Amino acid sequence: MAQDVFRWGILGPGHIAARTVPAIVRTPGLRLEAVASRDLARAQAFAAAHGAAKAYGSYRELAEDPDVDAVYVATPNAFHCEQAVLCLSHGKAVLVEKPFALNAAEGRRMAEAARTHGAFLMEAMWTRFVPAVRHLRSLLASGALGAPRLAVADFSFSRQLGPETRLLSPALGGGALLDLGVYCLSFASLAFGPVPDAVSSYARLGPTGVDVQDAVLLRYAGGGQAQLSCGFEAYGAADATLLCTDARVALPSVAKPEALAIVRPSGSETLPFPFAVNGYEPQFLEVRDRVREGALESPEMPLSETLATLELMDALRRDWGVRYPQE
Numbered sequence: 001m002a003q004d005v006f007r008w009g010i011l012g013p014g015h016i017a018a019r020t021v022p023a024i025v026r027t028p029g030l031r032l033e034a035v036a037s038r039d040l041a042r043a044q045a046f047a048a049a050h051g052a053a054k055a056y057g058s059y060r061e062l063a064e065d066p067d068v069d070a071v072y073v074a075t076p077n078a079f080h081c082e083q084a085v086l087c088l089s090h091g092k093a094v095l096v097e098k099p100f101a102l103n104a105a106e107g108r109r110m111a112e113a114a115r116t117h118g119a120f121l122m123e124a125m126w127t128r129f130v131p132a133v134r135h136l137r138s139l140l141a142s143g144a145l146g147a148p149r150l151a152v153a154d155f156s157f158s159r160q161l162g163p164e165t166r167l168l169s170p171a172l173g174g175g176a177l178l179d180l181g182v183y184c185l186s187f188a189s190l191a192f193g194p195v196p197d198a199v200s201s202y203a204r205l206g207p208t209g210v211d212v213q214d215a216v217l218l219r220y221a222g223g224g225q226a227q228l229s230c231g232f233e234a235y236g237a238a239d240a241t242l243l244c245t246d247a248r249v250a251l252p253s254v255a256k257p258e259a260l261a262i263v264r265p266s267g268s269e270t271l272p273f274p275f276a277v278n279g280y281e282p283q284f285l286e287v288r289d290r291v292r293e294g295a296l297e298s299p300e301m302p303l304s305e306t307l308a309t310l311e312l313m314d315a316l317r318r319d320w321g322v323r324y325p326q327e
């Protein structure tokens with residue numbers, strides 16, 4: 001590996017890849033080395049637009065490229081497992097878009113492949129690494145907020161979605177929980193850990209059979225609670241608040257977490273935490289830094305937490321009767 005620059009490959013140059021890629025190309029020390037699509041012309045167009053040296057018309061060629069240090073898997077949920085395992089089996093470090101996989105069984109297969117091949121693997125839960133959330137984590141660890149008691153998070157938007165869209169497609173792993181709810185679960189997990197001891201929930205299923213509006217209540221050992229919601233049909237706040245014994249702390253936007261509001265009995269303050277590029281850069285740097293240390297996962301987003309969250313999402317979907325055709 002060239003020590004001065006960490007070389008990324010993008011697998012699946014679609015919507016999210018186009019949104020995140022400035023974080024790679026505009027962050028010193030990172031480089032976009034290669035792009036792979038099922039369609040060579042699409043890979044070439046993306047590579048040309050973002051200055052990648054190479055474009056491939058198959059994912060296998062990217063996995064085999066010795067000049068790529070890590071692959072970012074940015075395809076729909078249903079393909080993460082197969083594509084991550086392909087890259088891991090070639091010894092690549094892999095960053096996989098959220099949700100990590102369709103279900104916990106796939107997630108375990110990916111973690112097993114990473115262990116077998118001695119390769120780094122992480123879920124691209126980018127909000128975990130942004131400065132506002134890192135600051136929140138340090139406040140919690142220091143006890144400056146008192147004890148966390150209740151996490152309240154919503155990620156809902158209202159948009160007309162055609163039945164063919166990825167978000168509503170059972171075959172692609174659609175549904176509000178896997179795409180949006182996973183952020184709310186991650187927020188609650190930051191405060192209380194990923195494994196609740198009691199779960200209660202409701203979901204409304206849309207015409208394609210996936211969940212389009214979800215409400216989830218979680219209880220944790222130690223007395224913590226979470227109240228989470230997500231969906232595609234209501235104009236939500238898309239915010240997250242943690243109520244602690246000594247203060248209340250809020251991310252005004254889950255989708256663009258660039259500030260932290262802290263309210264105490266003595267007064268309130270809003271701390272700005274602007275992104276260096278677009279908020280995705282810390283997760284790409286995290287992969288680089290951990291890989292260079294020789295680590296196989298990130299302590300800030302460990303595979304054990306990712307797998308526990310997948311198990312929780314499996315249990316929620318089981319209760320709702322949401323089953324993907326692959327299951």
Ligand SMILES: NC(=O)c1ccc[n+]([C@@H]2O[C@H](COP(=O)([O-])OP(=O)(O)OC[C@H]3O[C@@H](n4cnc5c(N)ncnc54)[C@H](OP(=O)(O)O)[C@@H]3O)[C@@H](O)[C@H]2O)c1
Nearest residue numbers: 012013014015016017037038042074075076077097098099
């Ligand atoms: N981090 C975030 O903020 C964020 C935001 C939105 C989405 N996401 C996540 O990012 C992932 C991709 O979402 P997206 O909206 O970017 O998806 P997308 O644009 O629909 O698809 C991304 C790429 O996946 C491949 N693909 C698409 N449909 C396929 C199909 N039917 N069969 C096989 N391959 C297919 C295509 O790659 P080829 O060019 O190779 O054909 C496409 O360019 C999802 O897991 C989603 O949850 C993350």
